[in-house]
Amino acid sequence: MSSSPALTFPRKLAYGIGQIAEGLKNGAFGAFLFFYYVQVLGLSGSYAGLAVGIALIVDAITDPMAGSISDNWRSRLGRRHPFIYAAIVPMAICFFALFSPPDLGQFGLFLWLLTFAVLTRVAMTLYHVPYTALGAELTGDFSERTTVVAYRQFFGTFGGLAAYAIGFGIFFRATPEVAHGQFRTESYLPFAATLAVIMVLAVLASARGTQVFIPHLPQPLGAPERVTAWGALVRMFRELVEALGNRSFAWLFVGVLVVFTMVGVDASLNLHMNTYFWELGSGGNFFYFAAAPFGVMFGALFTRRLNERFDKKPSIVFGTGWWALCQITPVLLRFAGLLPENGTDALLWTLVAFKFAQGVGVVQALITFSSMVADIVDEHELKTGKRQEGVFFASVSFSGKFTTGIGSVVAGLTLDLIDWPRGAAIQSAADVPAETLMWLGLLYGPIVSGFAVVSVYCYAQHHLTRERHAEIVAALAERRARAAAFAAVPAEVTAEVRPSPG
Numbered sequence: 001m002s003s004s005p006a007l008t009f010p011r012k013l014a015y016g017i018g019q020i021a022e023g024l025k026n027g028a029f030g031a032f033l034f035f036y037y038v039q040v041l042g043l044s045g046s047y048a049g050l051a052v053g054i055a056l057i058v059d060a061i062t063d064p065m066a067g068s069i070s071d072n073w074r075s076r077l078g079r080r081h082p083f084i085y086a087a088i089v090p091m092a093i094c095f096f097a098l099f100s101p102p103d104l105g106q107f108g109l110f111l112w113l114l115t116f117a118v119l120t121r122v123a124m125t126l127y128h129v130p131y132t133a134l135g136a137e138l139t140g141d142f143s144e145r146t147t148v149v150a151y152r153q154f155f156g157t158f159g160g161l162a163a164y165a166i167g168f169g170i171f172f173r174a175t176p177e178v179a180h181g182q183f184r185t186e187s188y189l190p191f192a193a194t195l196a197v198i199m200v201l202a203v204l205a206s207a208r209g210t211q212v213f214i215p216h217l218p219q220p221l222g223a224p225e226r227v228t229a230w231g232a233l234v235r236m237f238r239e240l241v242e243a244l245g246n247r248s249f250a251w252l253f254v255g256v257l258v259v260f261t262m263v264g265v266d267a268s269l270n271l272h273m274n275t276y277f278w279e280l281g282s283g284g285n286f287f288y289f290a291a292a293p294f295g296v297m298f299g300a301l302f303t304r305r306l307n308e309r310f311d312k313k314p315s316i317v318f319g320t321g322w323w324a325l326c327q328i329t330p331v332l333l334r335f336a337g338l339l340p341e342n343g344t345d346a347l348l349w350t351l352v353a354f355k356f357a358q359g360v361g362v363v364q365a366l367i368t369f370s371s372m373v374a375d376i377v378d379e380h381e382l383k384t385g386k387r388q389e390g391v392f393f394a395s396v397s398f399s400g401k402f403t404t405g406i407g408s409v410v411a412g413l414t415l416d417l418i419d420w421p422r423g424a425a426i427q428s429a430a431d432v433p434a435e436t437l438m439w440l441g442l443l444y445g446p447i448v449s450g451f452a453v454v455s456v457y458c459y460a461q462h463h464l465t466r467e468r469h470a471e472i473v474a475a476l477a478e479r480r481a482r483a484a485a486f487a488a489v490p491a492e493v494t495a496e497v498r499p500s501p502g
Contacts, residue, residue: 010209011138011209011210011212011213012147012148012151013151013209014205014206014208014209014210015134015135015138015148015151015152015206015209015210016151016152016154016155016206017155017202017205017206017209018084018131018152018155018202018203018205018206018207018210019131019152019153019155019156019159019206020155020156020158020159020162020198020199020202021091021124021127021128021159021198021199021202021203022124022128022156022159023155023156023157023158023159023160023161023162023163024159024160024162024163024195024198024199024202025095025120025124025159025195025199026156026159026160026163027159027160027161027162027163027164027167027289028095028099028163028167028191028192028195029052029267030160030267030270031163031164031167031270031271031289032099032163032167032182032188032191032271033052033098033099033117034048034049034052034267034268034269034271034408034411034412035182035271035272035275036099036182036188037051037109037113038412038415038422039182039183039272039275039422039423039424039426040182040183040185040188040424041101041109041185042422042423042424043106043109043110043113043422044106044110044412044416044422045411045412045413045414045415045416045420045422046412046413046415046416047106047107047109047110047113047412048110048113048412049268049408049409049410049411049412049413049415050110050114050409050412051110051113051114051117052113052117052268052405052408052409052412053264053405053406053407053408053409053412054114054118054405055114055117055118055120055121055405056121056264056404056405056408057405057406058118058121058122059118059121059122059124059125059405060405062122062125063125063129063395066083066125066126066129066130067129067130067133067391067392067393067395068239068391069083070083070129070130070133071133071239071387071391077211079130079133080130080131080133080134080137081130081134081207081210081211083126083127083129083130084127084130084131084134084203084206084207085207086126087123087124087126087127087203088127088200088203088204089200090119090123090126091120091123091124091126091127091196091199091200091203092196092197092199092200093196094116094119094120094123095120095192095195095196095199096189096192096193096196097116097119098113098116098117098120098192099188099189099191099192100188100189100192101113127203129393131206132152132370132393133393134210134213135148135149135152135370135374136373136374136377136393137213138210138213145371145374145375146303146304146307146367146368146371147304149367149370149371149374150300150301150303150304150367152370153296153300153363153366153367153370154296154297154300157293157296157297157300157359157363158293158297159202160293161289161290161293161294161297162198163195164285164286164289164290164293165286165290166191166194166195167182167191167286168181168182168282168283168285168286168289169286170191171184171187171188171190171191171194172184172187172191172282173282173283174281174282174283180275180281180282180427181282182271182275182282182285183424183427185424239391240391240395242380242384242391243380243391243392243395244395246376246379246380246383247461247463248372248376248379248461248462248463248464249373249376249380249392249395251458251459251461251462252369252372252373252376252396252458252459252462253395253396254458255320255454255455255456255458255459256369256396256403256455257403258403258451258452258454258455258458259320259403259452259455260403260404260407261403261404261406261407261410261448261451262324262327262407262448262449262451262452263404263407264403264404264405264406264407264408264409264410264411265407265408265410265411265414265443265444265448266327266407266444266448267404267407267408268407268408268411268412269411269415269440269443269444270289271285272415272420272440273440273441273444274288275427276428276429276432276437276440277334277429277437277440277441277444278342278347278351279342279343279428279429280348280351284348287348287352288348288351288352288355289355291351291352291353291354291355291356291359292355292356292358292359292362293359294356294359295355295356295357295358295359295360295361295363296359296360296362296363296366297359297363298356298359298360299359299360299361299362299363299364300363300367302364303315303363303364303367303368306364307368307371311465311466312368312371312372312375312462312466313372313459313460313462315364315365315368316364316365316368316369316372316459316462317365317456317459317460318361318364318365319361319362319363319364319365319366319368320362320365320452320455320456320459321452321456322357322358322361322362322364323358323361323362323365323449323452324449324450324452324453326354326355326357326358326361327358327444327445327448327449328445328446328449328450329354330350330351330354330445331441331442331444331445331446332445332446334441335438335441342429369396370393370396372462372464373392373393373396375464375469375472376392376464377392378469378472378473378476379464379469379472380392381476382472382475382476382479407448411443414439414443418436418439418440419433419436420432420436420440421436
């Protein structure tokens with residue numbers, strides 16, 4: 001691999017912008033999709049949770065496959081960019097279709113949600129797994145990697161924030177006729193179309209802006225191989241098992257399993273909590289949903305400095321525990337009668353303050369986690385000789401999406417279990433039994449978030465320190481220098497020193 005172009009601010013910016021696409025998708029899925037199908041269209045919670053969960057699980061399975069295929073891809077556009085370009089149009093079309101279902105019955109609506117949720121997520125995987133792996137290839141510097149991830153995290157958060165602003169601020173804003181704009185059925189189609197267009201522009205800008213790095217990025221080792229779909233699947237699982245053989249990565253992997261189960265429940269029930277438990281209007285919903293992204297963007301400014309001061313393991317442990325604390329506390333304070341009444345500005349700004357603080361803390365874990373995985377890729381290369389960013393990041397994505405899917409299924413089943421009333425006519429807390437509201441709050445807060453203690457324990461087992469990583473980087477540099485020197489020797493000379501096949 002030849003000397004790479006300098007990773008300047010414009011190039012970091014170009015890379016980071018690509019994350020806007022997934023941020024928009026995540027914002028729309030997390031805030032609106034489940035609520036739209038259950039409360040607006042009247043789909044059963046179990047059906048909605050099952051469809052969203054299956055889509056996430058399929059997405060999780062395709063993530064490592066996309067990583068493995070792109071790790072081994074050869075083309076004039078390198079390993080990653082062909083997939084980034086190929087995903088753009090399918091991603092936009094499927095996302096638009098997801099929010100524009102025809103008039104169907106319960107099972108037909110379930111099939112529509114399932115089909116286009118799966119297709120949207122698979123198209124996003126085709127783009128996002130190679131895109132994420134590309135970020136780990138742009139630099140090998142321990143601290144600079146944290147900066148690259150911070151750019152990606154910042155723009156992903158910005159994308160989510162943009163989804164909330166476009167939704168609550170434009171298409172779902174309150175009117176004299178409809179106090180809660182999220183019940184306005186006809187607004188979902190132009191909302192989805194707007195987000196789809198922005199996704200296309202963001203991915204194109206990122207792909208073009210990072211194309212300069214292609215000649216300088218790592219390439220697959222060995223001779224080209226023809227791989228069938230079945231062969232790719234087998235190789236994917238083989239490489240996943242190899243990745244989990246790394247002790248630090250195995251602990252991080254298990255920690256993510258737990259975290260994203262909590263995230264799945266949280267994402268599915270967010271708008272239900274805000275509409276019925278906290279009784280926020282469209283304007284209040286925007287400030288509430290925007291608070292955490294603003295906190296994330298603010299907190300991202302300090303992550304590299306905190307990593308350098310305390311190292312990475314303390315940062316990820318702190319961020320995970322802080323997220324859970326901020327999730328549980330408001331609900332417990334409500335049950336204790338210590339929060340302002342619903343409908344007051346005091347309650348809204350209290351909730352906004354908690355969400356902002358939650359964003360500032362949790363981003364320390366989010367950025368640090370990806371940076372830690374990039375370091376583990378170096379350790380894996382030193383042990384095995386294989387450079388497999390795609391497999392490692394796809395494995396993390398696999399664990400996160402699989403368990404987020406389980407969380408979505410749990411959320412949907414729980415709504416039916418507590419006899420949650422559904423349909424557009426149910427627009428206020430007065431339409432929901434008090435005991436049902438109480439169970440919603442318990443599930444959203446203390447019950448689910450309490451499992452964060454398991455994640456904190458798993459992350460605490462990580463052993464790859466700054467000093468050990470410096471040793472790994474030095475050893476890799478020495479190995480690459482020897483390989484480059486060997487490659488520079490004339491072919492007739494190297495043929496004499498190479499061992500024979502026998």
